[in-house]
Amino acid sequence: MGAFMARFGKRIVVILPLTWLALFFLMPLVETVQVSFTTARRSVPPYAPLWGFEDGAFFTNFNLENYALLFEYWQDYLGPAANSVRLAFFATLVCLLFAYPMAWWIARSSARMRTILLVLVMLPFWTSSLLRLYALIGLLNPNGFINSVLMYIGLIDQPIGMMQTDFSIYMGMVLTYLPLMILPLYATMVRLDGDLIEAAADLGGSRFHIFATVILPLTVPGIIAGSLLVFIPAVGEFVVPALLGGPDQLMIGKVLWTEFFRNRDWPVAASLAMLLIAILTVPIIYARYQDGRQDEAEAHKLGDASS
Numbered sequence: 243m244g245a246f247m248a249r250f251g252k253r254i255v256v257i258l259p260l261t262w263l264a265l266f267f268l269m270p271l272v273e274t275v276q277v278s279f280t281t282a283r284r285s286v287p288p289y290a291p292l293w294g295f296e297d298g299a300f301f302t303n304f305n306l307e308n309y310a311l312l313f314e315y316w317q318d319y320l321g322p323a324a325n326s327v328r329l330a331f332f333a334t335l336v337c338l339l340f341a342y343p344m345a346w347w348i349a350r351s352s353a354r355m356r357t358i359l360l361v362l363v364m365l366p367f368w369t370s371s372l373l374r375l376y377a378l379i380g381l382l383n384p385n386g387f388i389n390s391v392l393m394y395i396g397l398i399d400q401p402i403g404m405m406q407t408d409f410s411i412y413m414g415m416v417l418t419y420l421p422l423m424i425l426p427l428y429a430t431m432v433r434l435d436g437d438l439i440e441a442a443a444d445l446g447g448s449r450f451h452i453f454a455t456v457i458l459p460l461t462v463p464g465i466i467a468g469s470l471l472v473f474i475p476a477v478g479e480f481v482v483p484a485l486l487g488g489p490d491q492l493m494i495g496k497v498l499w500t501e502f503f504r505n506r507d508w509p510v511a512a513s514l515a516m517l518l519i520a521i522l523t524v525p526i527i528y529a530r531y532q533d534g535r536q537d538e539a540e541a542h543k544l545g546d547a548s549s
Contacts, residue, residue, distance in 0.1 A: 274512045274515055274516070275512070275516065276292045277289050277292075277508055277509055277512040278308055278309070278509060278512035278513040278515070278516050279292060279303075279304050279305065279306070279308070279509075280292045280303045280304070280305070280509050281303055281305065281307070281509060282506070282507045282508060282509050282510070284506075287508070288506045288507075288508050289508045289509050290303045291303065292304060308509045308510050308512070308513035309513050311510060311513075312510075312513060312514065312517060318497070319497060319514060319517075320517075321492075322492045322493055322494045322496070322497045323494045323514075323517060323518070323521065325491070325492060325493055325494075326477045326478070326479075326493040326494040326495070326521075327477060327521060329408065329411050329412070329415075329476070329483075329491065329493065330415075330472075330473050330476035330477040330479070331473065332408075332412065333411070333412050333415035333416065333419070333472070333476050334423075334469050334472045334473045334476065336412055336415075336416055337415070337416055337419055337420050337422075337423040337468075337472050338423060338465065338468065338469065340416065340420060340423075341420060341423035341424040341427055341468065342427060342461075342465075344363075344424055345424050345425075345427035345428040345431055345464075346427075346431055347359070348360060348363070348424070348428050348431075348432075349428055349431035349432040349434070350431075356432075360428070363421050363424050363425065363428075364421060366417070366420075366421060367421060371418055371481070372481065374417055374418070375414055375417070375418075375481065375482065375485050375486065376485070378410075378413060378414060378417055378486070379405070379485065379486065382404040382405050382410055382413065382486075383405060384401035384402075384403065384405070385401065388402075388404070389401040389402055389404075405486065405488075406486070406487055406488030406490075406491070407487075407488070407490075407491070408490075408491065410486040410487065411482060411483055411486055411487050411491050413486070414482035414485070414486045415472075415476050415479065415482055418482060419471070419472040419475065419476060422468065422471040422472050423468040423469070423471065423472050424468070425468070426464045426467035426468040426471065427461065427464040427465065427468050428464075429464060430460070430461045430463055430464030430467075431461055431464065434457070434460055434461070438456055438460075439452060439456060439457065442455070442456050462532070466529045466532055467529075469525075470525060470526065470529055473525060474522050474525070474526075477493075477494065477518065477521060477522060478493075478494060478495045478498075478518055478522075479493060479495050480493075480495035480496060480498075480499060483495070483496060484496060494514065494517075494518055497514060498511055498514055498515060498518070501514060
């Protein structure tokens with residue numbers, strides 16, 4: 243009886259999250275795929291059913307017109323998609339450049355100081371991201387704090403245009419996603435064996451050589467995990483470019499919102515969402531490929547050690 247209850251409990255633990263994912267992730271995804279292959283209409287819902295039965299006969303509205311429309315008007319759809327990838331990529335790179343030394347400092351701090359620093363990293367999540375972005379607007383505005391201070395001390399004669407530029411987008415994304423880069427890096431770095439670093443130093447390795455040959459390769463899993471956590475939501479970001487960007491910073495999230503809620507063209511919006519998913523699949527497959535290569539390398543090392 244006890245063994246049966248244990249097996250039943252394990253199945254419940256697995257079934258519940260799978261059911262949740264099926265209801266609130268898989269089914270909406272399937273519905274979005276269906277909508278992307280149908281046609282728009284002025285009704286509720288604002289799209290024709292993909293298939294069904296009418297007067298005892300089977301009918302279907304399957305077509306590829308929505309996807310053809312994305313390529314026909316590529317400036318309006320593929321352009322913002324490419325712009326989203328560009329801005330998200332460089333924002334991820336900036337987050338990595340800031341997060342790597344910060345994560346290393348936290349991982350090499352004392353246990354008490356480590357706790358304090360981790361709380362400080364998580365502190366931005368305790369406030370609304372919208373509130374933080376409005377605070378950033380107050381800093382970057384032509385009459386904001388940064389320009390006021392620079393003009394007061396005489397470094398500039400007129401305000402620097404920082405709003406509605408790539409710079410403001412990067413600042414907003416770093417402000418929003420930097421903790422998501424720090425935490426995976428910290429989790430990887432805190433498990434590093436300090437003896438490896440000391441051994442490399444004893445063998446005469448310079449700081450740069452130790453970093454390039456010991457520390458960096460061992461922290462690649464954290465870099466990949468943190469980059470995915472930043473890049474994936476950054477590609478579909480809506481709030482940051484809406485508040486901080488201009489016409490040149492149009493991203494795919496804004497286009498999706500416009501098609502769904504302003505134009506009410508759900509089939510085109512659904513096909514654009516499928517394009518976004520296809521874009522995000524590329525880094526996920528790459529990360530999985532890297533994990534597989536690392537697992538093979540570790541298995542190979544274990545085989546050599548056992549032999």
